Amino acid sequence: MRRMPPERAADYYPIAYPALMLGLFFVVPFAIMLAISFFQRVQGGFYEPAFTFANYGRFLSVFFGEVLVFSLVLAALVSAVCLLLGVPFTYFLTKLSRKAQVFWLVALLGVLSLSEVIIGFAWSTLLSRTAGLSNLLVAIGFMDRPDAWTPGFGAVLTGLVYQAFPYTVLVLYPSFSRLDPSLMEASRTLGASPLKAFFTVVLPVLRKTLIATFIIVFIFALGAYLLPQILGRPQHWTLSVLITDQAVYQSNMPFAAAMAVFLVVASLSLVLVVAALNRKGAGQ
């Protein structure tokens, strides 16, 4: 079967439905958000239609700049850790028997069914001073007395990685399982050690998948607003937390919308930069 480029209008019919859904559930809500970001905030009340840049003006400050940078760095770090753990995990997973693979994939899907609230509270208990893991270390003599590991940056990172890890594996899995085993065999025949073959043959072949996974987890982590609240101190609150504050607690929809637009623009440009670098790298 050969794919033909669309020639007539009728050839586009199959994508009409997805396009309609995308328009209805993504483009329209985004347009409403964009419109509201220019509306006039009524202090102590709600908002009214207007055209003002005041909401964007308020965002342009050192304070929000720092929060934005922190959010981007945190999301990138979550992506990096997820890949560092997820790539070897998925590689070894595809070497297991079919039955074992299904078991692991179902277990990972199970983690996805947990709500963010449950994950947050579970980790805050696991990392607490009174009931947490540090008590185990005390019991086996590694620590003198139990310590509180939450709230803190490590706790936020742990929670987010835990939540994003199943996505990482599920996105990596198809490519790894379809990876042609003869590539590895050939490099081994030519004298490469397993480790060298993995780094010089397997990873470069899967470069596109790795970058796609990085971007997906990055965007996912950027939207997190519950875990930084439950597991972090105020300095670990991401921009998403402050957006929630404005929208839900201050009823300041225009400012919340303006911050959200900033977040979308910042993450989109990062994605575009990565994609451009990727094309450039592939061309060489």
Next chain:
Amino acid sequence: MTKETKFTLTRRTLLAGAAAGASVLAMPNVLRAQDRTIKVGVYGGYFKDSFDKHVFPEFTNATGIAVESVAEPTGEAWLVQLEQAARAGAAPADLSMMSQVAMLKGQSTDLWAPIDLSKIAKADDLLPQFINKYPDGRVAGVGAVAWYITLVTNTDVYPEAPTSWGAFWDPANKERLGLLALVSNSFLLEVTAKTYFGGTGILDTEEGILKVMDKLAEVKPNVQLWYRDEAQFEQALKSGEIPMGQYYHDVTGLAAADGFPVRSTFPKEGGISDSGCWALSRASDKADEAQIFIDFMTQPEIQSLMSRKVGTAPTMKRSVLDLTDEEFAAVSSDIDPIIPRYDLYTTKADWLNQKWTELIVN
């Protein structure tokens, strides 16, 4: 032929579906014709459970109006939902229990339908500070319950109860406090002003507020948790993970009664007094039922019942209530309370929010 069969099947399925749908839609209407109902929003969790168990059944027995209770989130999240829904002509709840800051914010968009005090038999026995009025005199909300935010401690970690809010500033309490994360529900500016600046008058000017914030910034090393979610702090307080902080007097009392090692103390500077009003959404079409409900709730017997069962302080004059001194002391205190500066949270809302966020995040 095949086509025809398919069509018939589809049409039959459709007809059957329509009939089923119509009967489902019709059923509640039949019920509603017989029974009057009202949707009432109260804070979810322990609060709503107590109302469902002890208060709403009494109302239904007395009036025949069924109550459908709705769990509302704390803070101003519910206000935003009510406001958005009212703009679309819908009311997720007819009546809601709203805190004072939310009442004022709702007033500025005319969210609350005016309430007729003449239809409330015991209106004269309400304490005047619990009747929430629009600037033009219309009644926006009628006091439902009052509550206090106090200084709470874990009794295992603190055998002696602290006596002053000043304990928050004590270097010995490093990384031991749980405080509310929002300026408009923690009222910590008022606490700091009363504890260190002789009263909330200093909050009249922006310079004064900044001075108070500087003083408040000194507690930051002691704060382990800035919480939005009450369950998060309550759990940590019970376990001793975070053994001191600010919390609701009523809920802490209930936890102590259940045997948890916690206590609520009215500091010598006073507990923070806040209250909830019954307020009617302008999108509701149950104004008559709402008036009957508020009239019922504004009775000395019901106010006493709520103090005993829910642990809230009454909004009616002490003289008309049959609470014993002991029962009254359990829900209130003789110490002059800290009254929040509600005006600040509407007139300076954005400025305060910005300064506050910078204060705790930096």
